[in-house]
Amino acid sequence: MKFETKAIHAGVTPDPSTGAIMTPIFQTSTYVQASPGDHKGFEYSRTQNPTRQVLEANIAALENGKYGITFSSGLAAMDAIMKLLRPGDEIVSTNDLYGGSYRQMRQVYENFGIQSTFISMAQAETIIPFLSEKTKLIWIETPTNPTLNIIDIQAICKIARAKGIWTVVDNTFASPYLQNPLDLGADIVLHSATKYINGHSDVVLGALITNSDELAAKLSFIQNATGAVPGPMDSFLTIRGIKTLHIRVQRACENAAIIAKHLQSHPKIKNIFWPGFESHPNHAIAAKQMRLFGAMISFDLHEDTFEAANAILEKTHLFALAESLGGVESLIGHPASMTHASIPREERIKAGLHDSLIRLSVGIENVDDLIADLDAALG
Numbered sequence: 001m002k003f004e005t006k007a008i009h010a011g012v013t014p015d016p017s018t019g020a021i022m023t024p025i026f027q028t029s030t031y032v033q034a035s036p037g038d039h040k041g042f043e044y045s046r047t048q049n050p051t052r053q054v055l056e057a058n059i060a061a062l063e064n065g066k067y068g069i070t071f072s073s074g075l076a077a078m079d080a081i082m083k084l085l086r087p088g089d090e091i092v093s094t095n096d097l098y099g100g101s102y103r104q105m106r107q108v109y110e111n112f113g114i115q116s117t118f119i120s121m122a123q124a125e126t127i128i129p130f131l132s133e134k135t136k137l138i139w140i141e142t143p144t145n146p147t148l149n150i151i152d153i154q155a156i157c158k159i160a161r162a163k164g165i166w167t168v169v170d171n172t173f174a175s176p177y178l179q180n181p182l183d184l185g186a187d188i189v190l191h192s193a194t195k196y197i198n199g200h201s202d203v204v205l206g207a208l209i210t211n212s213d214e215l216a217a218k219l220s221f222i223q224n225a226t227g228a229v230p231g232p233m234d235s236f237l238t239i240r241g242i243k244t245l246h247i248r249v250q251r252a253c254e255n256a257a258i259i260a261k262h263l264q265s266h267p268k269i270k271n272i273f274w275p276g277f278e279s280h281p282n283h284a285i286a287a288k289q290m291r292l293f294g295a296m297i298s299f300d301l302h303e304d305t306f307e308a309a310n311a312i313l314e315k316t317h318l319f320a321l322a323e324s325l326g327g328v329e330s331l332i333g334h335p336a337s338m339t340h341a342s343i344p345r346e347e348r349i350k351a352g353l354h355d356s357l358i359r360l361s362v363g364i365e366n367v368d369d370l371i372a373d374l375d376a377a378l379g
């Protein structure tokens, strides 16, 4: 099956008891047993829920994976991965990643004896000197957030695999429509389904996908043993959102390409980051591993201050000032004071995330309206 067909059909079958074409919301905590242990495969909804099961099968198919395991948020999904590790283990992570992922590594798991090192992975080989006997995990986010660097997934996975190190790819920014890291050698793919996968800004949900029987067994055990599962209603909404994933992401990427090219020559803008530009340092890798160049754009200003950024952020009407991304509506944000406020300024600047950096999540409105809104705000 091709992607578009999988988005609509994979894992989804009409409800056998009624013929309902849409997966029912099994809003139940428990299931009646005929006699102890004699049940229909469902005992308790932390462990198994039919709505969640459909979502997990569907998401797995989108990433060409055998197993999908879902959580109550993207960070809860990350937390399950972190619990694969033990005190003394180490992580090598990309340095411009989602602020909440950085915070979990630094402020939660360092206390449990798990050290993370944050480095630029723009060149795959640069990771080699950072790997040791203790390194258990390589953490990749690509395109990176918010500076939209591109990391060569296949090259990093090859280095990691030779040393028996697991590679995790946070694929939230690309979505499974644009990029499938398991096909490039990754061990686990993570999604904040809150973003493109659900796509309607009305659910917080996370997912892990893997082809490894061993990792799937461990992660499913952690899912049940620690209990951060998504509810049936959120699972249903996400199944529903996925049915248009391909159309939404396609249009958002088309809009973003037009907007990026339009903003490129604006006199107030200093640097604009979008992997579709041929001048982007890793454009060739993006072209190789992504189907389109994504719908996230960021730019900084010649006047590199919070105030200069605020003047623009307060003036857009269609681009709503909000955290998050990947919904049908366009959003504008200021990473330094919003999503990435938990990263110290010095680390932030080192990763190219300057004070005036503005991030756009381009939605699927009419692109002429979006451009008019940005032009008016930029002045």
Ligand SMILES: *Cc1c(COP(=O)(O)O)cnc(C)c1O
Residues within 6 Å of the ligand: 073, 074, 075, 076, 098, 100, 101, 141, 145, 170, 172, 173, 191, 192, 193, 194, 195, 204, 205, 206
């Ligand atoms: C939002 C986000 C997360 C965290 O997901 P939640 O669903 O908000 O917990 C992780 N990684 C990236 C890249 C994100 O954008």
